Amino acid sequence: MTDKERSRQELVDFLRTIQRPDYSHAVIDEESGLVESGLIDSLALLQIVTYLEQAYGVDFSERGIDPEDLRSVNSILDLIAREAAS
Amino acid sequence: MFADLTCGALSELESGRSCSSQEIAMRVAAGAARLRARGLQRGDRLFILYGNNLEFFVDLLAAWNVGASVVPVDNRLTPFEVENLARTVTPKFALTDATVPTALGDALVALGVELLGSSDLAADAVPSANAFCAARLDDEALILFTSGTTGVPKGVVHTHRSLRARWLCLRQSLGIDCFRRTLCLLPTHFGHGLICNSLFPWLFGQDLIIAPPFSPYLLMRLGPIVDEQKITFLSSVPSMWGLSLKGSKPPQGNTLQRIHCGSAPLSAHLWGQIQQWSGIRAVYNAYGITETGSWVAGTSIEDFEPEDGLVGVPWGAVIKILKNADPQTPFADGAECRVAETGYVWINTPALMQGYYGQPELTDQVISGGWFVTGDMGLIDDRGRFYLKGRERDEINKGGAKVYPADVDAVVERFEPATAVCTFAIADPAYGQNVAMAVVLSRQDDATLRQLHGWLKEHLAEFKIPQRWYVVDELPQNSRGKVSRATVQEFCASLKPVDLVGLLRRGS
Numbered sequence: 001m002t003d004k005e006r007s008r009q010e011l012v013d014f015l016r017t018i019q020r021p022d023y024s025h026a027v028i029d030e031e032s033g034l035v036e037s038g039l040i041d042s043l044a045l046l047q048i049v050t051y052l053e054q055a056y057g058v059d060f061s062e063r064g065i066d067p068e069d070l071r072s073v074n075s076i077l078d079l080i081a082r083e084a085a086s
Numbered sequence: 087m088f089a090d091l092t093c094g095a096l097s098e099l100e101s102g103r104s105c106s107s108q109e110i111a112m113r114v115a116a117g118a119a120r121l122r123a124r125g126l127q128r129g130d131r132l133f134i135l136y137g138n139n140l141e142f143f144v145d146l147l148a149a150w151n152v153g154a155s156v157v158p159v160d161n162r163l164t165p166f167e168v169e170n171l172a173r174t175v176t177p178k179f180a181l182t183d184a185t186v187p188t189a190l191g192d193a194l195v196a197l198g199v200e201l202l203g204s205s206d207l208a209a210d211a212v213p214s215a216n217a218f219c220a221a222r223l224d225d226e227a228l229i230l231f232t233s234g235t236t237g238v239p240k241g242v243v244h245t246h247r248s249l250r251a252r253w254l255c256l257r258q259s260l261g262i263d264c265f266r267r268t269l270c271l272l273p274t275h276f277g278h279g280l281i282c283n284s285l286f287p288w289l290f291g292q293d294l295i296i297a298p299p300f301s302p303y304l305l306m307r308l309g310p311i312v313d314e315q316k317i318t319f320l321s322s323v324p325s326m327w328g329l330s331l332k333g334s335k336p337p338q339g340n341t342l343q344r345i346h347c348g349s350a351p352l353s354a355h356l357w358g359q360i361q362q363w364s365g366i367r368a369v370y371n372a373y374g375i376t377e378t379g380s381w382v383a384g385t386s387i388e389d390f391e392p393e394d395g396l397v398g399v400p401w402g403a404v405i406k407i408l409k410n411a412d413p414q415t416p417f418a419d420g421a422e423c424r425v426a427e428t429g430y431v432w433i434n435t436p437a438l439m440q441g442y443y444g445q446p447e448l449t450d451q452v453i454s455g456g457w458f459v460t461g462d463m464g465l466i467d468d469r470g471r472f473y474l475k476g477r478e479r480d481e482i483n484k485g486g487a488k489v490y491p492a493d494v495d496a497v498v499e500r501f502e503p504a505t506a507v508c509t510f511a512i513a514d515p516a517y518g519q520n521v522a523m524a525v526v527l528s529r530q531d532d533a534t535l536r537q538l539h540g541w542l543k544e545h546l547a548e549f550k551i552p553q554r555w556y557v558v559d560e561l562p563q564n565s566r567g568k569v570s571r572a573t574v575q576e577f578c579a580s581l582k583p584v585d586l587v588g589l590l591r592r593g594s
Contacts, residue, residue: 016587019587021539021553021586021587021590022539022543022590023587023590024590024591024594026591026594035302041548042300042301042302042303043300043302043325043485043516043517044516045302045306045329046302046328046329046332046515046516047515047516049328049329049332049333050515053332060332060333061331061332064306064333064334064335065306065329065332065333065334066306067302067303067306067307
């Protein structure tokens, strides 16, 4: 499993722990908005921020949060890749 | 509207729509004329099913101009809950707009409530003769429902007199200058957001910038928003600050003069972080309860350091700490606590509610001789500073939104396979607290649990639905043989909760 695939799986596993219980889709669409699709409620974005800080050392206090970075699985993975490259 | 209250300008943060003070006056007059033409009269009650927009404030003042009282309704409630509220206060009309779920309107129509649209602010505002404001000081102005949406709703009734008293007390205690440009990020269906964050500054001529409540996308841009809008004041709840402190650049424009934080305990640590982020010392823990017209005390003292539990000094109230919460004999000899002794918090304020709607016995349980027992525990130290030490009230504070365990229990108890239930609070990293329940079921199979989830969704607003479930054989009792939420919470801490996500996915 590549690093990217591992990051994707770990992120999806994490999202499953904070998702709305009755989110009915078996698969999380990686391009759909996490809040817009109903997977999470909007305050759960804070838990994603904490996850990224703890798992990847992302320092949001320096860079701020761009809401687009947290919009979907793919956008979060892109953020993780950019942080790893910097 | 009362002659000496003149509103400021009003604008919406996201849409950019705005109304000047003069335009609002014309819109209110037109709105009042429209409502009168439809048959609204002094003494009638009106639901407003939307909030946090220009139309809400125009329609609120228009209804008051007619002399009606307004019930701001949280449109996240289920039709079941809204029906319950409507059966209690029998509104003549309900104002609705495109943001309101159709099912809520349908439920009200089925009860005989007539639906009207919100004011049409796109239409030309035509100056009209100012209709004499029909409201009297002691008329009902607002009914704010707190608990009981699934059972016997508890509606806090404020008159124009009690609201005005709150505003005048705040003006006397806090001044008005720092509220020059006020941002409201809180919902307008509850006391903190409506009475104090919005109406207090706005009705004293300050500008109000209104935003969708608790929008994380706004919170992540709070600093730039403060700069762009030249905000001088905002109020908040602790859970709002998680995203802003982590993700928003601090404001740079030096416009902020004051920040309040209330509706949930404010830790010294978070308090200090907000001061650091905002660049101002004037960050105050604002203590308030719907029954007292919200803000009734706070840290408006000159020299203070953030401390856990520190509230400060009364704002238009007298606070006493008594050894008992008994409304029959609150001031018996020796009833008052000593300096720094923890006891029950009682408040006397001219902004006290008129009572709970239709529940005089319940009102008598909390008001005695003009004194209101809050359900909070506190102390006053030797400097006269009030500290909050805990809450005896049975509520779960989910990010500032109050969830009443009894409301959840009442719904679960009506689910046929449920033989016992106890709802309780659990810690939550985002919200502070979240909702959990322990339930005894006559059938514990997956299908029954899924049916229970469907039952909860039908009868409870989503934010009230327990996020963690424990299916148990019996509810543990405390040493006195009673089921207490604290005992159940402790018991469940060592149990494995239901895998709700997996359960619902298997069934979908």
